[in-house]
Amino acid sequence: MGEVLTAVAPAKVNLVLEVLGRRDDGYHEIDTVLQTLQVADRVSIANAGPDDPRVEVTGPWRSGVPADASNLAWKAVMLLAERLKRDASNLRILLEKHIPAAGGLGGGSSDAVTILRLLARRWPEATAADLLDVAVRVGSDEAFFLTGGTARAQGRGERVTKLPSLAPHGIVLFLPPATLERKTARLFERLGRLPFDDGRRTAEFAARAPDPVRADQLYNSFERVAFDVFPGLGKLRDAIESRIGTRVRLSGAGPALFWIGPLPVRDAIAEQAAGLPCEVVATQTAA
Ligand code: C5P
Numbered sequence: 001m002g003e004v005l006t007a008v009a010p011a012k013v014n015l016v017l018e019v020l021g022r023r024d025d026g027y028h029e030i031d032t033v034l035q036t037l038q039v040a041d042r043v044s045i046a047n048a049g050p051d052d053p054r055v056e057v058t059g060p061w062r063s064g065v066p067a068d069a070s071n072l073a074w075k076a077v078m079l080l081a082e083r084l085k086r087d088a089s090n091l092r093i094l095l096e097k098h099i100p101a102a103g104g105l106g107g108g109s110s111d112a113v114t115i116l117r118l119l120a121r122r123w124p125e126a127t128a129a130d131l132l133d134v135a136v137r138v139g140s141d142e143a144f145f146l147t148g149g150t151a152r153a154q155g156r157g158e159r160v161t162k163l164p165s166l167a168p169h170g171i172v173l174f175l176p177p178a179t180l181e182r183k184t185a186r187l188f189e190r191l192g193r194l195p196f197d198d199g200r201r202t203a204e205f206a207a208r209a210p211d212p213v214r215a216d217q218l219y220n221s222f223e224r225v226a227f228d229v230f231p232g233l234g235k236l237r238d239a240i241e242s243r244i245g246t247r248v249r250l251s252g253a254g255p256a257l258f259w260i261g262p263l264p265v266r267d268a269i270a271e272q273a274a275g276l277p278c279e280v281v282a283t284q285t286a287a
Helices: 072-084 107-122 128-138 142-147 183-191 200-207 223-229 233-244 263-272
Strands: 005-022 028-047 055-058 091-096 150-155 159-162 170-175 257-261 279-284
Touching (some): 005 200, 028 107, 028 200, 072 091, 072 107, 107 128, 128 142, 142 159, 170 263, 233 257
Parallel strands (some): 055 091
Antiparallel strands (some): 005 028, 028 091
């Protein structure tokens, strides 16, 4: 089988996210502060035998993850191989999924970037600029995962500035059963009918993050439309907030909701949500 290279690919939440306007290229200008989490996929690259599948997806959250050419990690492999004139036909990638797919937690993007890092060990001529170029072509969240920790992302998400790491915080993720096709594009389209945000909240948070961070100090432009777009999400949010007695926020374009606060109270928060129609995952921030 040859050498297998493995690494962890962390999830993220957007602590603050503002959509500032539409761009000429069809994307939107955003300003956001992101944070990586301890909950993570385990991803590997290995040599492929002639009959091996190119992409193999396992793990508790494998449902909904494509194992074909639309997989973001596979796209990243193909783009880097093309750029470096390398042959990727003898490679396979293994994704052990612990991050729910299409929830706003960046799992697919994180897998793609972590696979790029592993490839750079196999193809040592790959420079940091090669990885960034490929990452940005795979998607808008990818550049952040090259930095990780606490960071601000601007432009369409590709202009990343590292921020001082947040002190460790507890995070509880609430994952509704269903997501939607093309949900990110749909949420951006819906937001485009409303006045855009001005970036003030993100700038303030980036300049001085509150300590400890609480959900009611955070902001996400997508919350203005997500509760109309995802069926049942508003009701779920209300049920969670009344159980735990405090606010939760949407991550990215959702539908994952999260609580953030002091680590010692995290498990009590997760227990209070038991029995609600969502999966509950207790984790924490990761530098
Ligand atoms: O870049 P990514 O593939 O993750 O984005 C999915 C879709 O979300 C894009 O095709 C685009 O419609 C929308 N998008 C946007 N502005 C961004 C990021 C994404 O309009 N900054």
